Amino acid sequence: MSLEAEYRSVRHGAALSRMDHVGLLRLVGEDSIEAVDAVCSGDLWVRDGRMLQTLILDEQGQPIADVYVCPDDDACFLMVEGMTTEDFSARLGRHANPELEIELEDLRHEHELLSLHGPYAWEVLSKWLTPDVIGLPYLSFYRFDRGICFRAGKTGEYGYDLVIRSEDATDARRELLELVNSFGGSEVSLETLDLCALENGFFSVRHGSIEGLTPLELQLQWRISTRKRFPGIEAIEERRARGIRRRLTHFVAREGLNAGDALHGPDARVGEVMTAVFSPGVGGLIGTALLDISVAHPGIDQFFAPNRDSATRIQTVSSPLLVNRSLFVDPHRHTYSTREDATYPPLWQGSLP
């Protein structure tokens, strides 16, 4: 399957993917949320049955794991990207109050994680499960007979993560794939999902190097608490006291840029490219650049990479870059089969420099 075809599945129909790269944990015990609170950087303002995104930082304040916290009465589900379950467990041991009565289960031993993405992902799921799932609000979860369904996603489209018992996973995957195929979609790779995440401004531990960066530069301040102490806070406080000097900013370009390329403005160096990939939706390169805070704004087309062809200028843009189809698809009014009846605004409304 080509990247273009996979991309089309996610952006226009429905796509299935295996999420083998995500750690699945369950902390059991009345104090589970307190334990999670001790290792994560954000305020865990999340109610039972809902999900919240947070981070785990290293001592330098650099994000090392991207975590969904999902409290479930006297337990808490965790979906962890960027850190192994063993490392997470070690972190808990190091930072959580040892008197807390909690037990850590690695759900990976008996479960698989499959996910659905796309403007019609809800329809696939409502056919596979029950029509009720369309009422499930963003960032919440519920149980069904073969597992748990989390409504989340990092593509800007409808997204569902399905934790399915291993013995049911093969059947589930086959059934879901058949449905997805009937929606003109396919199974998609992690590469496609990461591209879609980048287009929509979702943080990913896999989007290039973030060496030496903290949530302050990564525009992830909403994931760090100003009220509690957490691992990495000293580094954050120190940097905040100095002032935020650089900020990750999204850009588009025609071609010929790579991570690490220096970026210059009309009269000085302004920053460097952190990541750059081809986007079928934009029809050019999209990426992130770490820019001097004074110019880290969208809407600027005067920066260029001097080590490249003089034509490789970038255009800084706001995130999300795309006007996702899912914003206009209403599960109560639309279906995949009647998708031609409506007109949708173009995914990408900007222009390349």
Add this chain to the structure above:
Amino acid sequence: MSYAPHITGWGVASALGVGRERLRSALLQGETGIAPVRRFETSPFKAHVGAMVAGYELDDRDPTALCHEFGSLALRDALEHARLDLGCLRSRRAALTLGATLFGDESTESVARDLAKKFSIDGPAITVCTACTSSTQAIGFGADLIREGLADLVLAGGIDVLTPKLFAGFDALGVLSERPCTPFGLQMGTTLGEGAGFLVIERGGLRDAVTYAVLRGYGLSGDAFHETSPDPRGRGVAAAIQGALDDAGASKAEIGYFNAHGTGTMANDTAEWCAVQSVFGSELGGALPISSSKGHLGHAQSAAGVLEMIATLECMGEGLAPTTAGFQGPRPGGPPRPVGTKKPRPLAYDLALSSNSAFGGNNCALVFGSAEPTSEDEERRPVFLSAAAALSNSVSSVEELALIYESESAPTDGELEIDLSSELPRVDLRGIDRASELLTAVTSRALGDAGVRLRGTVRERTGLIAGLLRGSTDSLERFHGSVDRRGLGAPDTTAFAQVLPSAAQGACAKALNIRGPQSTITIGEGSGLMAAVLSARMLARRRDSDQIVAAAVDVRADDVEGGALFDAACALVLCTTPTAVEVAGVGLAGPDQLDEAIAQAQSSWGSNERPELVIEPPKPFAGLPATSSCFALAHALGSLRRGSARTALVASKGTTASLAIILVSTEVNHDN
């Protein structure tokens, strides 16, 4: 003679007509009372339909006047149905429990006060102000007055008037349907309504009356989830339904029909269907006949619960299941086959369930029908006071309250400052208003002092009854101010979600994760002590909670008549686990019957001894209508704990009821 609450009559003023006869014939014909709104201009709004009381579609009098008119019409109708003469109530130990929610300057209890006077109801008049669950809860509490022998006859119901501001708030929230609502159907959104309904609930055998049904039980819960959206898993609704079944001593298989809240919004109907499936299971739940009366009556807010119960009673008596007017086909995610015939369809059933849910996460369910309970001799559990917290200018603890009592010193001027976010670091307190902040602070401190950790099942087994007079001043000002400045088309929705008197209780429950039985009530002056009396009675009889926080809040509103002069809050933890102080006696009587309330408390204590201490609300805090009586109870608890006395009486004459509580120290005195 029976202490079971017998329903001997009812009356209505509704969109389907004034008077029960008109309501019944319209229901049986499958008519709808929803029509284009003519009382006020709807051009600023997206929706233009509503369900106004028949004959009052063009009546644009002040909402308070309409409230009285609807209430009087429905009360007269109910008395007639029960074959009671106007004016006979004085001699009958009658009480009023009213669901009403105002969000203007008037104190919420004013409607009940005036109706009680007009109909010569001398007993207590309790107002429940939890928006869409107001009248449902008022029926439950009214039935309790009969069960507890606190009244022989109760008029229980609710009133609401559809005002432009209410319409504006719901319209801005985007929950109104442009066409008449069809709950569980394809049309998304609700339609607002109004009206009044009352049940006559009596102790059986006192007079020659026809018993149409028995109120078997009720259940209360809180979602602790969101200001305006229900918990999508419907857990709060499920808890209320389960609570009602347990209270009724009924099995789920006995329920023959469910009159759902069924507003027609996606969020509500889906959550409610989840709740039905979780309580009844997919088989029983799938077969349970369900409908919503809102297709007929719109969403009559504070009157919704009583009108829907009356609609059910009318159909039940005819061997019919009420239908969902306007229903054409099921929506995905809802019940696949709700009752949606053109007219009510034949169905024989002895027990019905009715449920309502409100902003702030309040849920209330009722179980009623012709079947008498098998055993009505319920045991009463002893109730104790385990902790108290007080907060106001110059008061940050119960100890400081004692100093106020000793010195009678006036509170200092100035703003009362609380740093709640440092007390509750793991709680999202963004956007919390003043009343919510005060209530959350005292509730959290009192529960902390009582050693209650809101984890695990403790959350479901902890209740919260708040006594207060009106919505938080800051939210009211923000909402009314936004309408004044920006017009009805653009009210401040975040403020609208907080203007209800019950918003503070909902916010506090959400912040602290209190999911047990909860409500917001008022009797004007004395509301805090009323909350304590109600909590004590609920804990003694019901089995669905282990502790209830009874709390009071006043937010400074010195520019309105009878408003609080400064900010204050007080919370008491009542529990069934023995502690040093027992709530030994409780009394509740009419506003001019303080002696009667004290006599009741004395008699329920079962002792002739005179309490050693008599504690009245502290004089320096007379400007705190809800809180001062609660302060007295907190001070009495402190005095008994310190050993200043072994027994104490706290009594208060409130605006619409008088109250008395006798506390007794349970510590054995070894000197004797």
Add this chain to the structure above:
Amino acid sequence: MTTDLSDYVASRVAILDRVRQILRDTMKLKIEPEAIDPDAPLFGTGLGMDSVDAVELVVQLDAVFGLELANSPLASTKIRTVNTIVDAIMEVRGES
């Protein structure tokens, strides 16, 4: 920095600051304006606002900046992050 670039950035920053101020004051986000990242999602995740807040935010933005988002089917595409709001304002003002 060239004049047109510095003018552009200055006018963008002025709008950005005003939008952050609205978010802090009227949406009661209880954080310092600098802590509101321009690309942070406003709803659901990110700043964690909900549909009730969205209605109020639209009213504020329409009143302060003349955006005419109320009842517009495109409102949901324009108020996704602070930066998308700033873009919409600059478009209305013809500065983009």
